[in-house]
Structures are given as C-alpha cells and as structure tokens.
Amino acid sequence: xxxxxxxxxxxxFHVWGRADRLRAARxxxxxxxxxxxxxxxxxxxRNTVAKYExxxxxxxxxxxxxxxxxxxxxxxxxxxxxxxxxxxxxxxSWAPCDSNAxxxxxxxxxxxxxxx
Numbered sequence: 001x002x003x004x005x006x007x008x009x010x011x012x013f014h015v016w017g018r019a020d021r022l023r024a025a026r027x028x029x030x031x032x033x034x035x036x037x038x039x040x041x042x043x044x045x046r047n048t049v050a051k052y053e054x055x056x057x058x059x060x061x062x063x064x065x066x067x068x069x070x071x072x073x074x075x076x077x078x079x080x081x082x083x084x085x086x087x088x089x090x091x092x093s094w095a096p097c098d099s100n101a102x103x104x105x106x107x108x109x110x111x112x113x114x115x116x
Contacts, residue, residue: 018052021074022068026049044067
C-alpha cells in the first residue's frame with residue numbers, strides 16, 4: 001500500500017493514515033468547513049467525523065468514506081487506501097474537483113422555432 005510521507009520537525013517523517021487523508025479532504029473543501037458543518041452537510045454524525053479524523057483510529061465504514069469522497073471531490077480509493085487510483089500513474093481524479101462543474105460545450109445551440 002502506498003502512503004504519503006511528509007517531513008516534520010527534526011527531520012522525522014509523518015506517514016499519512018486514512019484519518020489524515022479524511023481530515024485533509026474535509027479541510028480542502030471550499031470554505032474549509034469545520035467538523036460540525038461537515039457533519040451537517042453530509043449527514044454523518046459530528047462524533048463520527050471526529051472519530052474518523054483521529055489519528056490511529058482508522059475509519060471502518062466504507063459507506064461513510066464513500067460519502068466523504070462524494071462531498072469532498074476526492075477519489076474514494078485514495079481516501080480508503082492511500083493509493084493512487086488506476087495503474088499507479090498520476091491521475092487527476094483523486095484531486096479535489098469542482099462540485100458544480102458546468103459543461104464545456106461551447107457549440108452554438110440550435111433552437112427550433114415552431115411555425116406560427
């Protein structure tokens with residue numbers, strides 16, 4: 001399983017667990033909602049959000065992590081395992097995405113007018 005290693009003070013490294021990824025995903029949302037706001041938004045209990053973000057207490061419910069992924073825009077597989085999705089090649093699908101994406105279709109729209 002792949003993990004993310006970030007340098008910390010004194011040259012030591014912190015290994016990201018699922019709790020770290022879930023917290024980072026929540027904090028990466030527009031407006032960076034606190035735990036209470038995130039719980040209200042997702043329907044996940046506030047105590048559950050706090051428990052899932054507590055280091056060393058890895059989330060057990062795939063359904064909650066799937067909800068987390070849906071609301072934050074992060075890839076479920078990355079949140080659950082820490083591995084990049086697909087074949088290990090970098091893939092934009094695990095990064096935050098626009099939750100209100102608009103079609104990029106710039107073709108002129110055809111309007112049919114009924115004969116009067």
